Amino acid sequence: MTFRFAGETNFIDGRWRGEPAGEVRPARSPIDNTEIGRMAWSSRATAGEAIAAARRAQPAWGRESLWARAALLRRIADAVLARRAELAGLLTLEQGKPLAEADFEVGKAADGFNLAADLVKYLEGRTIPTEDTTKRVMTFYRPRGVYGVITPWNFPVNIPVEYLAPGIAAGNAIVWTPAPTTALVAAALVTVMQEADLPPGLLNLVTGAGPEVGDEIVVNPGTNAIGFTGSAATGRTIAQRGAGKAQLMELGGNGPVIILPDADLDKATRATAAGCFVNAGQVCSSSERVLVHAAVYDAFAERMTVAAAEVVVGDPRAEGTTMGPLNNAAVARKVSEHVTDAIDRGATAMFGGGQPDGCPSDLYFEPTVLSGVVPDSLINLEETFGPVAPLVRVADEEEALEVARANRYGLVSSVFTRDLSTAFRFVDAVPTGIVNVNDTSNYWELHIPFGGMSGKDSGVGRIGGRYSLEAMCDLKTATFTLD
């Protein structure tokens, strides 16, 4: 069975419906720009109805035992796995990533529901010692209430699950709005979740424009908390508009990857190429800039060029394709702009650098290796979100650290070295929330804390396993006075 949508992409109070005002927009595939369905382009009022439904549903769900919540999550995981191929097919069609990557993402979504089911049973509060011997103090994890969840298009199945699974496990009800360019696969995920007998109103989906539907979810007094993954600019707006509500924010990243002279260059090349080209570079943890020590610069650049040549660009549904199109025109524009700016400032394209010939839409971009990128290039300073490896030559470790630090983002970095002391020095000194030693910047597992460094533009809080589960709860303190 395939998923069919004719504008009924809102799921409110356990029922599918379109926008009452009737507004629908076409959903198009980035593969060839064909229309693949229609989505409701919803109003603030519809988002408000979804919030009201969530408010009605949440108290009963919050009283359910943790075991009952875990049982629902396991049923959802099974339902996702039962429809894995269909979900992956639609994910590829609407997002543009190769089928193998889509299949991996859907598998991870099922893992995310099972992980939340495992962990929620260990959501243990504490008993806290007191100065006053007549007191007993305990803490409990309680649902926050209604969670507003707003998600991007780069991992449109797995990123929502990073909020839906712990959010439901924690006893919250949810109102979710996905990025408009991946609204159909969001509706498909909800269809599959519904097959696991979701209580009506526990999960509500509303599709439409972020500044309308998303903003309503942020400002409406009916939501208690916001989970947001997306750009730093939108994150800043939401932080202000949602002031006073709990906010978990996963924002942009900008590498860096640092290649030191004692690195295993073959391994570093494989890992960096994966960091640059997986999902066509549209990953918050992508290897957005590559700082290479002068002693190994030429050898590494040569290897990266070979790795880029091995990438097979084309229709992501075809076997053998390892990179599909970018997801949308805005990201395609930004990638071209950053590459042009780098070249204008003196970089050379050792491989790629533009659109490949003969593609069925103008969203395809060649795997690109830029050599001689100067630190004040846009591509070094800003998140590019495309399949580009910008190589910056650094004279020594100090310069590597200096360039690494001079950036407003602070999400994930990688350092390649065989020396343990050097590795620890970089772990301490590079201002990113995660530092991967000797692996791609994209390495992560679902239970590992993931998020941006404080004071940077990469977000607030930590996603992952028990970290997001706890973050999606209120910590309630109860004090008892003995006679």
Ligand code: NAD
């Ligand atoms: P975006 O900020 O443009 O949009 C994200 C979501 O916010 C979409 O659903 C959009 O409709 C909604 N939105 C837009 N304006 C809004 C507003 N004013 N109020 C409320 N909601 C609004 O981001 P994007 O282009 O969809 O995603 C790419 C970005 O996401 C990149 O910067 C990437 O690094 C980041 N990202 C971060 C992580 C992470 O875990 N840190 C993971 C994936 C993606």
